[in-house]
Amino acid sequence: QVVYQVPLKENHVLKRNVDQQLRIKIIYDRSIEDLLPEKRHLIKNKLFPQAISSLEKTFQVRKSTGTILLSRQCVTNQYLRRKADPHRYCRGACADYTRCGPVVVPEKHLQQCRVCNENEWHCGPTGVPDQEGVRDADFVLYVSALTTERCGHENIIAYAAYCQLEAEMDRPIAGYANLCPNMISTQAQEFVGMLSTVKHEIIHALGFSAGLFAFYRDDDGKPLTTRYADGLPPFNESLGLYQWSSKVVHKAVRLWDVRGGKMLHHAVYLLITPRVVEEARKHFNCPILEGMELENQGGMGTELNHWEKRLLENEAMTGSHTQNRVFSRITLALMEDTGWYKANYSMAEKLDWGRNKGCDFVMKSCKFWIDQKRQKRQLISPYCDTLRSNPLQLTCRQDQRAVAVCNLQKFPKQLPQEYQYFDNLNGVPAEELPYYGGSVEIADYCPFSQEFSWHLSGEFQRSSDCRIIENQPDPTKNYGAEKYGPNSVCLIQKSAFVMEQCRRKLSYPDWGSGCYQVSCSPQGLHVWVKDTVYLCSRSGQVLTVSIQMNGWIHVGNLICPACSDFCDFCPPERDPPASNLTRAAPIDLCSCSSSLVVTLWLLMANLIPLLTGLFLCA
Template identity: 55%
Template sequence: MWHKFHQGRCYKYVIIPKKNYFSMVPTVYYKLHYIIGLLLLPMITSGHNCQHFHPKADEVVHGVRIETADSLHPHQSTHSIHKRSTDAADQPLRILLFYDESVFRLDEDKFELINNTVLPEAVQFWEQALMVRETKGVIRLNRKCNSTQVFVKNGLTHCIDNCKKVTMCGEVEVPKEHLDVCRVCNATGQNCRNDESTQAGEGIENADFIFYVSARQTERCHKGLTVAYAAHCQQEAHLDRPIAGHANLCPDSISTKPQELQTLLSTVKHEILHALGFSVSLYAFFRDDEGRPRTPRKPDTGKPYLNEKLQIHQWSNQTIRKVVREKWAVRGGHVRKVVDMMVTPRVVDEVRKHFDCPLLEGAELEDQGGEGTSLTHWEKRILENEAMTGTHTQSPVFSRITLALMEDSGWYRANYSMAAPLSWGKGLGCNFVMNSCKEWIQANNGSTSNERDNWLRYAGNQI
């Protein structure tokens, strides 16, 4: 049994009621003028780590047609590229949730919390924070192919000989009602046709992104250490925007304690954003304001080149650039440190203003934590309680920097009024953001005992 939920609208499927909650993003107003705060980072950081299991290139389905009101032909899958503007073409993002049966096997109190509070608030936050080119008509997702090779004919994706019997999005089986017909060619790309044993489903209306939700205690749940994980699974043909994704909630890790609600809510918002665009698997598909790819595409497939080691599409240095810090202070001397910086224009502008550092090349990405954390989160050292760092901290906030990244993807326009103030590092200059903690501490070791007491008091309030 599938249950469909979108802004309280009733469809063919059983409706999931939605309560009218407003997103509550906690804000902490403090000034980072005291060195001892850097020494107390382990004390004020909670133990919830994000392991973003980004999909490999062959796990993502591309080329989903979006039917629009101005389509000139039923087989037309791409349209003229329009520059990003502020006109009526951009509408609030509409996220449609689909639960699979595992969600209804949750304990009653956990189900009520997830269904009535956490998911509605998290979805509402991103629907208010992001605007998108409106999707008109019906979305039908593509069926997965048995082979990784596909043919594109007249803008339509064709499998070789046959499609998979079941199309998955994460742990969730996509209902046949959401799928397009199976299209196939032979191994040489000839005799292309519709597979007559399949038919197109009714599709999804009044949505821009379909989010499949499960609640299974999988191996990825790491025995209670992971609360949830999410990723995209299909991208549309026009601008490569992710159009479908999934989230799995780990039942054993869901806490119904009132004091942990904000942490749970922030975690789910965080995971949704991975599926919408903040993912190492999507950086290579970012576009500029004119709709042009920031990363060169292969002439035969129209996709970016593949990073064979990571098995994801490789981005260009217009998106992420390696920057060398020649004299990075460490215990016993200096080392040469290479950092990965997000260098898209709005992100650069926001981090320079935040830190008051006109020399800053971009926003530093996390370089630790392994495949599930590095590169797909902000660097914890300089953006401590920004919600898109890899370790959840007390009082996380989604700042203008994160919204700037989503806008720089070329898929969204951000509503910056939804951003919460980020005080960590604000106005501390290039010496703070471009050097190591050790060097910063040494340069500011004249702090008074009163300043240390203030930091101890702050840390005590966060524990």
């Protein structure tokens, strides 16, 4: 239950003063204390402090000067308002407890109970007076870790929402974030993803929610949606939301290419507030774009509450976490267009997906894009058309920071006609083509290269993000001589790497890319494989690798990326020097060199005392 039009204790908002940093006060529910110590420490000492710090640096607020005191909920959920009185009155009685989502709000955060009797003749305050409230805060966030019904839904890590809005500007002043206890991961490899999820959920509570669209205001503080006499917008019963105006969300119809040469009408909803339009047009390089498309799939909670996944794949405010979430200028623009915040755009993260792809990318189906690129014999990136198979054919994520695999797969049922994109696929009979699409439904089934993770008996082992040092593979399974860490990137392998030892040869069936350390120099981009450095003189150059590691020879070929992909300053591309073209002298681990013999004798000498000891104790 959301409470609207909550008066602040000093009911005054400085509409012009938008240069004050957002202040978020965290209140931890008792359920946080009941978690295992490592999970409690993660939430209270790392996740939420870091998330709040980042958001407070990103947003400034139209400053409220009053203490936050929340309105009490009513026993019957029926309440009344009196003329010239900012408070709401419960019919009959106030509820024993007031909740914000699943959390019981502390008594000290609540206003005095105000009630009207059954015939509404007598109304007034009752019970304990106004409590102390929450001082020096613009938003109160109640954080819990309760196993709720919603946590039973597949892959739900956390969820959040607003619960009370202030009266003057309709800005949310209280909300909650609930983390599902069984989904809280303390593994270092998953921290960045968990942090992104927490920030994502708090942004929903602060303003990016379909239920708040009707309450957005312009730069002068005027509502973008017409209000009734009671100060609220019209309510849409079918949506269960207050109905926004055409100044906020616009419905459009796209001409949508599908398989068989057909074209359908595809309805979309776009957020069309001024800064969002400006940032979306700049990002896609499409001057006729009406706004930024909202998600049209995923059901309640996802639909309309996120950016369209097909167009902003790894933007943090899309409806699912696939990889490398970033909070882009488009999301910051939306928060500014609420009328409640000013954004610090230096905190925006770079979004590569869709950048400068043009109007055909952002206003047409992915089939149109793929077909156009094929006809021109160009890469179909950011989409892909390689079937996900066993063994895996590995590639790189679009930003070249993770090993990836194309998520094109066969579904058990035919996809809806508007999401059937392929007239042909290598090795797929024509009658089966309607069953094929990308694995992410909310990306309109468009296939793209996606990072992944390795699991053993259902337990997470590591992900394919090159920058996370904990993802380093076990030495016995590091066929490609890979190196994970903050300076590592994904490189394409021209052939499968082979591990050789005497007459033994091992290779890994899943190949195509790997993670390798790189560095920049005046000569160009350097690729490091173990302690050997290779110079990339031009994009597409083949590096012949032969190095010794852990008693094995690792042999393979890597393809150089463009120096400009990773370095700010690069020399002109040129043919590599002859030394870079010749194969390194083969290393022979089977030769009986004197050093090897000495090492073996030393090993035997060290073993003798141990063997003697065993015999004496027999």
